[in-house]
Amino acid sequence: MCGIVGLHLRNPELYPRLGELLTGMLCEMGERGSDSAGVAVYGDPTWSPPGHSTVSLLEVPAAQADSLGAVLGEALGAEVTVLPLADTLVVHAPVDTEVLLGAARAAVPTALVAGFGQDVAVLKGVGHPRDLAARYGLAQAQGWQGVGHTRMATESAVNAAGCHPYAVGSDQCLVHNGSFANHATIRRELRAAGVHFDSENDTEVGARFVAHQLASGADVELALKRLCAEFDGFYTLLVSNSDSFAVVRDAIACKPAVVAETDDWVAMASEYRALVGLPGIETAHLFEPEPEVVYAWSR
DSSP: OOEEEEOOOEEGGGGHHHHHHHHHHHHGGGOOSSSEEEOOOOOEETSSTTTOOOOOOOOHHHHHTTTTHHHHHHHHSOOOOOOOEEEEEEEEEEEEEHHHHHHHHHHHHTOOOEEESSSSEEEEESSHHHHHHHHHHHGGGGOEEEEEEOOOOOSSSSSGGGOOOOOOTTTOOOEEEEEEEHHHHHHHHHHTTTOOOSSHHHHHHHHHHHHHHHHTTHHHHHHHHHHHHHHHEEEEEEEEEESSEEEETTTOOOOOOOOEEOOOOOEESSGGTTTTTTTGGOOOOEEOOOOOEEEEEEO
């Protein structure tokens, strides 16, 4: 059992409150998963400033963390900022995303890349969601979209690599409540196609599958329809990128999900109680997603 939450803001006047609202949603799901948690925040001007690319890194040795900005700055010939946010180092620089990503991997080959892109910062860690949110300073974050996950591990290790969100494509993110029964088979197929994996977590297989589909030309809706056709199991998925926010459930809608929508925002969560603190929830349109129907919203 895990908890997932997502908030897509339509009203720019709410952008300064994204972190505050997302923190409340995430912490309400703490009882659904208290061993680890993570968030993806789109558009925070400090964590992923305009005109910069951002890479989020985990498991950077302390000896290298202190000098990482200088090392990357010399390699790139540009000013590099490194923000330590709990267990995550958020690195940004005014260079192409692939260039920054390549430099970061060269500088710290053992680090785990938690996320990358121009708009997203991904923070993940082991511990109770409430404690992690405080360490991230999540309540002060701004932006137009956020995704969160609280994990109760069932099939892989409780460590940074096993935490959600899985952000394996540029500005892409996936969180998952449930389990994929045939993830080992699909992992082998993706590896044969040249796809790299960081963990044995079944959710990473779903994230890599979606990223592979998007890279092959599919849009988010088609990628998720193909996932439903290929994957066996019980699941609710929330997938996001810089411009879109999509939800899908398995064929029998085994795992809980509720969506709320107003003119100002769209939100989803594993349980309604995660939504009660949102402004205007009293008049929101509420519904449970139907099985294998892809619901998507765009900026």
